[in-house]
Amino acid sequence: MTSSSHLNRRTLLKRSALAGALTLPGVAALTSCASGGGGNGGDSTGSGEVSDRNPFGVAEDGGVEVVIFDGGFGDEYARDTAALYEEHYGSVTLDSTQEISQLMQPRLVGGNPPDMINNSGANQMPHPALIRDNQIADLTELFDAPSWDDPDVPVRDTLLPGTIEVGQYGGDASYHLNYVYTVHGTWYSKRFLNDTLEEEFPQTWDEMIRVCEKARRDHDVYGWTYAGQHARYLAFSMLPMAVKVGGKEVMEAIDRLEPDAWKADAVVATFEAFEELAARGLVLPGTPGIDHIDSQTEWAQGRALFIPNGSWVENESKEVIPDDFDLAVGAPTGLDSSDALPYGVIYAAAGEPFLVPQNAKNRAAGMEYLRMMLSNDMARNFTDKVASLTCVAGSADDLDLPPGLASAQQAIQGAGDNIIVPRFRDWYAELFIDHMGVAMGQMMAGELTAAQATDRIQQAANRIADDDNVEKYL
Amino acid sequence: MHSEVPPDSSREAAGDPADGRPAARSGVAVAPPPERPRPEVRPGVPTRRLVLAFFLPPSLTPEAVKYDRRYRALDKYRFVAWFTLLPLAFYLLLVAWPFVQAFYYSMTDWSGYGTEFNFIGFDNYTRLWSDSQFWDATRNSLVLLVFAPVITLALGLFFAYMLNAGGRHRRNETVSGVFGSKFYKVVYFFPQVLSVAIIAVIWARAFSPRSGVVNPLLENVGLGALTQNDWLGKYGLWVTLLVLCWSFVGFYVVLFSASMGSIPKEIYEASLLDGANRSTTFFRITFPLTWDAIRTGWIYMGIQALDAFAIVSIMIPRQGIDVLPTFLYLKAFRDGQAAYATAVGVVLFLITLTFALLMMRVGRRDRIEF
Numbered sequence: 001m002t003s004s005s006h007l008n009r010r011t012l013l014k015r016s017a018l019a020g021a022l023t024l025p026g027v028a029a030l031t032s033c034a035s036g037g038g039g040n041g042g043d044s045t046g047s048g049e050v051s052d053r054n055p056f057g058v059a060e061d062g063g064v065e066v067v068i069f070d071g072g073f074g075d076e077y078a079r080d081t082a083a084l085y086e087e088h089y090g091s092v093t094l095d096s097t098q099e100i101s102q103l104m105q106p107r108l109v110g111g112n113p114p115d116m117i118n119n120s121g122a123n124q125m126p127h128p129a130l131i132r133d134n135q136i137a138d139l140t141e142l143f144d145a146p147s148w149d150d151p152d153v154p155v156r157d158t159l160l161p162g163t164i165e166v167g168q169y170g171g172d173a174s175y176h177l178n179y180v181y182t183v184h185g186t187w188y189s190k191r192f193l194n195d196t197l198e199e200e201f202p203q204t205w206d207e208m209i210r211v212c213e214k215a216r217r218d219h220d221v222y223g224w225t226y227a228g229q230h231a232r233y234l235a236f237s238m239l240p241m242a243v244k245v246g247g248k249e250v251m252e253a254i255d256r257l258e259p260d261a262w263k264a265d266a267v268v269a270t271f272e273a274f275e276e277l278a279a280r281g282l283v284l285p286g287t288p289g290i291d292h293i294d295s296q297t298e299w300a301q302g303r304a305l306f307i308p309n310g311s312w313v314e315n316e317s318k319e320v321i322p323d324d325f326d327l328a329v330g331a332p333t334g335l336d337s338s339d340a341l342p343y344g345v346i347y348a349a350a351g352e353p354f355l356v357p358q359n360a361k362n363r364a365a366g367m368e369y370l371r372m373m374l375s376n377d378m379a380r381n382f383t384d385k386v387a388s389l390t391c392v393a394g395s396a397d398d399l400d401l402p403p404g405l406a407s408a409q410q411a412i413q414g415a416g417d418n419i420i421v422p423r424f425r426d427w428y429a430e431l432f433i434d435h436m437g438v439a440m441g442q443m444m445a446g447e448l449t450a451a452q453a454t455d456r457i458q459q460a461a462n463r464i465a466d467d468d469n470v471e472k473y474l
Numbered sequence: 475m476h477s478e479v480p481p482d483s484s485r486e487a488a489g490d491p492a493d494g495r496p497a498a499r500s501g502v503a504v505a506p507p508p509e510r511p512r513p514e515v516r517p518g519v520p521t522r523r524l525v526l527a528f529f530l531p532p533s534l535t536p537e538a539v540k541y542d543r544r545y546r547a548l549d550k551y552r553f554v555a556w557f558t559l560l561p562l563a564f565y566l567l568l569v570a571w572p573f574v575q576a577f578y579y580s581m582t583d584w585s586g587y588g589t590e591f592n593f594i595g596f597d598n599y600t601r602l603w604s605d606s607q608f609w610d611a612t613r614n615s616l617v618l619l620v621f622a623p624v625i626t627l628a629l630g631l632f633f634a635y636m637l638n639a640g641g642r643h644r645r646n647e648t649v650s651g652v653f654g655s656k657f658y659k660v661v662y663f664f665p666q667v668l669s670v671a672i673i674a675v676i677w678a679r680a681f682s683p684r685s686g687v688v689n690p691l692l693e694n695v696g697l698g699a700l701t702q703n704d705w706l707g708k709y710g711l712w713v714t715l716l717v718l719c720w721s722f723v724g725f726y727v728v729l730f731s732a733s734m735g736s737i738p739k740e741i742y743e744a745s746l747l748d749g750a751n752r753s754t755t756f757f758r759i760t761f762p763l764t765w766d767a768i769r770t771g772w773i774y775m776g777i778q779a780l781d782a783f784a785i786v787s788i789m790i791p792r793q794g795i796d797v798l799p800t801f802l803y804l805k806a807f808r809d810g811q812a813a814y815a816t817a818v819g820v821v822l823f824l825i826t827l828t829f830a831l832l833m834m835r836v837g838r839r840d841r842i843e844f
Contacts, residue, residue, distance in 0.1 A: 101807060108587060125587065129810020133588025228704060229791035286683030289704035291791075294684060429808055438793040445704055469601070469811060 048364075052151035055371075056141070056364035063090040064365035065114035067104065069121045070096035072315060073180070073352070077382045078118070081373050089365065101125050108135050113357035115366035119176065120352050127176060127353070127426060128471050131169050137356040138173040142367045148375035155374055160412075162421045163350040163391040169427065170473030177370055178350030179382075181389040183311045183329055183408035184236035185346055190326040190403075192221075192302065201330040203343045205273045208333045212282040215305050223282035225304035227292035231441025232433055234274065235422070237308035237332040238440065240345045242270040243420050244332065247340035255423045256474045257431075257465040262458040269335055271443060271450035278444045288445035293317075300325065310351075314404035315387055327404035329411050345418040346411050350391040427473050428464055435460035518542040528552050576823075579816045586812025598817035608818065611801035614711050615780055615822075618718065618797065619829065622779035623772050626719045630726025631768070633662060635756055637727065638734045639742065659731065662724035670721065674788035677717045681705040710786070710794030717785050722778060726771050733767035734760055773833045780826055798822045 050057040058064075064085060068078040075096035082092035095114075097103055101123040107113045108130070119125055130136050143156040143164055156164065160181055167174035186201075193199055197215055202208040212223025227233045242250050246266020253261035261267070277283055284304045287295065292309075296317040299307040307313075314327055321327060331346045354373070356366040372378055379395035382388070387402055389409065401409065412419070425432045436457050443453040464470050519542050527535045528548060539545060580598055584591035602608050637655040652658075665673060680687045689701040706713055737760065745755055761768075783799035796804070798818060806815035 105587065109589060111589060123807075126808060126810040129585040129587045132810075133585050133590070135587055229706070229793075231793065284684075286689075286703045289681070289683040289702070289706060291678075294682065298684060430804075433808075434792055441707070441793050445707075469814070470809075 052146045054368070055145035056367050058089050058362075058365050058368045061090040062362060062365050063093065064116065064362055064369050065093040066095075066116040066366070066369055067100070067114050067118060068094060068096040069100055069118040069352075070098050071121045072312065073382075073386045073388065077378070077385050078373075080381055081369065081378050084372050084375075084378065085369055089368070092369075099123050108357060108359070111359050113360050115360040115362045116354060116356050116369050118352070118354050124353075126429065127355075128169065130355075131175055132471055135358055136175045137358045137360070137363055137367075138175065139167060139177055139356065139367070139370070140173060142177070142356075142370055143174065145367075145371060148371055149377075155371060158374065158376075158392055160350065160391050160393050162348065162419055166350050166421060166423070166426070167353070169471075176353035176355040177374075177391075178353050179373065179390055180350065180352035181348065181391050181412075182351045183346060183348045183389075183411055184309070185240070185329040185411060186237045186306050186332050187299075187309045187313055187327065187329050187404070188306050189302070190328040190407075191324055193305065197305075201328075202333050204334060204336045205276075206336065208273075209276070209280065209282070212277070212305065213280070216282060221302060222284040222304045224277055224306050225284040225287045225290075225295045225299050226308050226444070227290070227295045228286075228288040228441060228445070229291040230437065231288075231444065232437025233292065233308050234440045234444070235308075235432070235436060236310060236347055238270050238274060239422050240332040240347045240420055241273070241334060242267045243418075244334040244341045244343070244345040245269055245339045248418075248420070251420050251422060254461075255427070257424070257428070257461050257472065259462060259465070260458070262454045262461060266340070268450055268454050271440075271454055273335060274440075275443055275450045275453075278446060283444060288441060296320070311388065311404060311408045314402060325403075327402075328407040329404065331411055331415060341418055344411075344414045344416065345420060346415040347422065348408075348412055348415065348419045349421040423473070428461075428470065430470075431457075431461055431464050518544065524548055528555075573823075576816050576819055579813055580820045581817075582813045584813040584816075585810045586806055586815075587810060591813065594813075598814050601814065602817055602821065607796065608801060611796040611798045612821075612825075614795045615782075615798045615825070617711060618715060618779040618782055619776055619825075621715055622718045622722075623775040625715070626722050626775050627726060627768060627771055629719065629723045630730055630771070631761070631764070633658070633723070633727045634730035634734055635760055638731055639755065639760060640752065659727065662727040664724060665721045666725050668721075670784040671788055673717065673721050674785045677713070677720075677785075678706060678789045681713060704793070706789060707791050707793040710790040714782055714785055714790065714795070714797075717789065718779060718782055721785075722775060726775070729767055729771055730764055733764040737763045769833060773830050776829050776833065777826060780822065780829070798825075 048054060048057045048059040048062060066078065066082070068075045075094070078094060078096070082094050085092050093114075095103075098121055100117065100119055100121055104113065104117055104119070105125060108125075113135075119127070119130075127136070143159075144154055147153050147155045147158050149158075163178060163181075164174045166178045167176045169175065188201070193201065193211075196219065197211065199211050199214070202211050208223075215221040215223060239251065239254075242264075243266075246264055250261075250264055250266050253264065254267075284295075284298060287304075290298070293316075295304075295307060296309070296313055297320045298304055300317050300320040300322070311329065314321070331344045334341075334343060334345075354370055356363055356370070360366050373382075374392055376392060376395050379390040379392035380399065382390050383396045383399055383401075383405075387405060389396055389405060396405075396409065422432075439448060439453040439456045442448045443450060448456065465472070519536075519539050523536070523539055524542065524544060527539045527545075528551075532549070532552075535545075581593060581595055582591040583594050583597075637651040637659055639650070640652050668676075679685065683689055683701075683703045683705070686705075688705065692698060692700050702708060741759055741763075742755065745759055750758065780797075781799055782797050783803070786795065786797050786800050787803065799822065802815045802818040802822070805811045805818065
């Protein structure tokens with residue numbers, strides 16, 4: 001199926017055989033196709049004895065099969081967890097791959113999935129489809145279980161806010177555990193901003209314009225650059241800004257696909273603010289046509305001051321970020337003093353999903369493996385090894401963090417309750433990528449005005465709201 | 475023609491080859507005299523014995539069957555059938571069967587991830603009909619289908635002609651390529667050696683507005699007004715077309731060179747004696763005599779143009795274009811709508827099929843033997 005387009009063409013020249021294809025056994029035989037399979041899965045509790053130390057009842061010698069996405073985080077942290085698992089239970093089969101979908105989709109459809117999947121990377125499987133087809137287990141059981149370090153505290157209470165929510169799709173059930181805590185915002189070189197420019201991070205848009213113009217005038221540095229070919233990165237700064245201006249209802253309306261969500265004054269004002277950046281020539285020329293790596297490189301080399309990005313940038317661009325760069329993230333700049341929320345609103349969410357297949361043979365073991373990953377030691381080990389925060393609260397305290405990560409942690413603390421988690425990014429990927437991202441990029445390239453861009457996004461949101469083929473979650 | 479006839483026991487019993495076979499042969503070769511009615515029935519063995527013989531090796535075929543006039547055809551097809559049985563079985567299982575499955579799945583609501591789905595008839599196709607993204611992708615694919623073969627084949631033909639017959643006349647040679655043609659042939663073929671992913675990455679770099687080579691090039695030749703800050707997003711279709719043509723021209727140069735190399739020099743000599751110039755020689759001799767290769771190349775290039783998946787998905791950002799295969803991919807793997815994507819695949823299949831059949835029919839000419 002997936003490669004039918006290729007097969008089609010390759011075989012076309014052998015068209016003579018096509019007649020044969022069409023006279024093949026009748027439609028009655030068709031039901032025995034690729035999607036045969038389908039198991040009714042394992043039990044959520046294993047055969048072992050249930051206790052506070054073993055809340056899912058994993059058998060004493062029970063094994064587990066886990067599949068890890070071998071991306072920026074590697075798989076060493078997972079092997080460390082595997083060693084811990086093997087101390088307590090049976091053996092761990094750990095596979096790491098970059099082709100999650102290619103390898104896991106057939107096994108899910110065939111009813112023979114592993115016990116835990118790190119569903120991430122470019123070949124991630126879409127969660128909405130997996131949930132609709134009842135392929136993923138509800139992790140509520142895991143979140144209610146006693147935590148690894150202290151049986152009196154449930155796992156739920158050891159996690160940073162927004163962790164369980166990102167796994168929820170319009171209900172209480174939470175389908176994936178997002179392990180890596182990511183802070184999105186406006187990234188900059190603290191050394192350049194504070195020491196060279198002698199400015200503080202701008203908190204109102206007037207200040208933003210002033211700082212950018214000063215950088216342009218005095219140091220020939222442009223104010224902004226961004227991943228023009230993935231212009232949705234702009235949302236990392238624009239969405240929190242819109243929320244700061246208009247309050248949390250703005251984000252809720254967008255997530256609900258409300259008919260005037262993108263036409264709210266706060267959203268349009270935010271778009272206009274960014275349009276002004278471009279119109280004043282404060283965006284690095286050529287930005288609309290460069291990809292994320294190029295934009296990060298230009299920015300790290302000091303050709304632009306600010307970039308909307310996530311906390312992975314520190315690792316992703318470590319080759320090009322100078323040692324004295326003093327990387328920092330600022331909570332997105334607001335409009336002015338009439339904003340609904342104080343400065344500090346930030347888009348921070350747990351990313352890097354881990355899930356337990358509904359039909360896993362050893363679901364209990366899959367959950368237990370995740371519970372171990374959420375232990376303080378394992379989370380700390382992760383931060384130590386791959387320089388990223390986890391969703392386990394306090395696990396990175398008094399660790400010696402690199403500057404960007406330390407700044408991200410400060411930003412989380414500074415935000416207090418004003419952390420936003422835009423859910424439509426997971427729920428309606430098409431809206432986020434194809435419509436919002438593209439419209440933002442076209443506006444910054446000068447092809448659309450702020451009003452036209454928000455109109456476009458709103459129309460797309462309306463279309464998706466009316467599309468019965470897309471599951472809605474609110 | 476062969477109606478079921480009662481067994482002629484006397485003939486069968488006689489079993490005389492000298493009697494039976496020449497008779498059959500004469501019946502085929504010589505027209506029966508008009509006054510004699512054409513024999514309606516020919517004595518032979520019952521059809522079921524022939525059918526049975528089809529499945530038996532020749533050594534086990536009864537003599538009586540061997541003398542049947544239909545045996546020769548049977549023998550031929552039995553030979554062909556048994557030798558193609560294995561490939562045919564593979565073909566049916568691995569190619570034809572997935573096709574049938576694809577048609578079936580395009581009429582379900584399968585997400586690609588579940589085990590359960592419903593048969594919904596032609597709903598996916600009616601949805602396609604009113605899906606503007608699908609029409610955009612189709613339009614782009616069709617533009618590529620029309621332009622990519624024309625440009626690539628025209629360039630391929632031109633270069634191949636220049637390499638083979640475009641040079642000055644040298645002593646002892648009627649026709650020869652331009653100076654250094656062997657070197658050019660190798661250079662033209664270079665893109666074929668690169669993987670398509672690398673080609674896409676290289677060209678994406680070239681079109682980058684910050685570090686690319688295209689904008690500075692335009693500026694240096696005084697066309698600074700044409701520089702763009704988002705080539706791939708704004709002109710994705712034309713960039714794709716360019717890269718497609720660039721990456722395939724070399725292949726056609728080599729293909730057409732081989733085809734042109736087999737044209738006898740005497741034909742060129744004769745035309746040169748008649749005073750034909752290069753363009754006449756090309757249009758009157760080279761072009762018609764390489765037509766078979768051109769037609770095959772046209773179909774092949776059309777199929778490449780309808781694909782373009784790797785180039786578009788690697789090179790073109792989301793604000794750029796989709797072609798049918800990339801649209802299919804997004805629907806299947808990003809949006810979890812495998813059945814809908816399969817319907818796109820079926821449409822793509824039909825377009826490809828129509829194109830190939832059309833090209834085969836339009837381009838049919840009498841083969842010129844030389």
